[in-house]
Amino acid sequence: MAAAPAQPAAEPLVSSDIELIALLSGAACVGGIVLAVVSVVGTRASAKPPSRSSRRLSRLWNGTGVSAAERRRHRIVVVAAIAAGALAWMVTGLPMVGLLAGIAVPGAPWLFGVGRAEQRAIARIEAVGEWTRRLRDVSSTGQGLQQAIIATVSTAPEEIGDEVALLAARLQAGWHARDALLAFAGQLGDPMCDQVVAALVLHLSDRGERLGDVLSSIATAAAAEVATRREVEAKRTQPRFAVRFLTGMTLLTLAYGLLNPQYMEPYGTPTGQVVLVVLGGTFVALLAWTRAMSLPPAPVRFLAIPDERREG
Structure with a gap:
């Protein structure tokens, strides 16, 4: 009878396998130590007042609305602004155009709604x-x-x-x-x-x-x-019409730039990006100034009442 073929010898562990095993073992040890500490100390931390930075981030995300519907509406606007800015950046390849498009999403209703x-x-x-x-x-x-x-x-x-x-x-x-x-x-x-x-x-x-x-x-x-x-x-009808007209012209110009890459080509250089930011920021500031002039001064109240939103 023919002899049975010899079984191949087991391959020795290479250095990469040894390093992987050591890494997994170390991670398991660290995880075990963390679980042991958590089991003794617990997972509940003492309640602390939110920091100033966390309050600012919360206000940026939730807005200043009192009702849940107002806060939900503000979050939708924030998400839409981020999406519009990213889309404009992808279409034009210019980050500053994306920034201006992101500002235009919440800014346009704010300017069009002057007087409301x-x-x-x-x-x-x-x-x-x-x-x-x-x-x-x-x-x-x-x-x-x-x-x-x-x-x-x-x-x-x-x-x-x-x-x-x-x-x-x-x-x-x-x-x-x-x-x-x-x-x-x-x-x-x-x-x-x-x-x-x-x-x-x-x-x-x-x-x-x-x-x-x-x-x-x-x-x-x-x-x-x-x-x-x-x-x-x-x-105040006439100055408010001017605000809406300038806002509409600004949006049309921005849309034209997004649809025509040649129009935005001179702003493709770093110097052009700086110029675009300066021009866009100046124009936005002028629009906000015009809107402020069309609004009445804030009424002066005589009851000193703390703001519940700041306390909450």
Whole structure:
């Protein structure tokens, strides 16, 4: 019978295999030590206040909106700005064009929407005046102030409906009436609402019988304030049209540059990139300046109310 073929000898471990085994063994040892320390110390760290840098990053990502919808909308805009900047960079090959495109995504609605904040403020003042009249009517039936506020939730104007509902919910949850009213004024953020809250807070302390007269005078003042602001708003139409026109021309120029590489070719050099940044930054600053001139000065409030968003 033929002899069985000899079995091949086992190949010796090469140096690369030895190094890999040593690396895995070292990683396993380190992982075991870490797990042992975690099992003794635990994984829960003591609660610490967020640092200033983390608060800035959170505000950059979540924005300054109070409601969850506003924060979600801000995050969508941030993601869209990053995507638009990356796409513009890929199309043109110029990083500064990507930067300008990323700035244009949140900047265009901000410039096109000039005047909308003032219109919302006017609508809120009108709503505060209407809610004040309803509160006067309900309180005149003999109900207490807190019960009267809760009763106005169903008939509160839409512009301040959420704030009134939150005020009533806080009162029902056991909040001190003064704290709930001050938080309500802080949410609306308008001097006219401060007047209403100040009258209600004073009524809590002295229980005067002239609350209805005070609320009537505040509602009349709110109607006069609305008429004045609408007149001023009409006179600001021309500068706001200029802001929108310049914004539209800027977006068209940027779109033309993205679709025509030859137009952007002179900016392909490092010097051209610097020139592009200077020109783009100057033009954006001028647009922001023009927008600022078309806005009224911020109303001065007389109630010192801490910002809940900073505290949270």
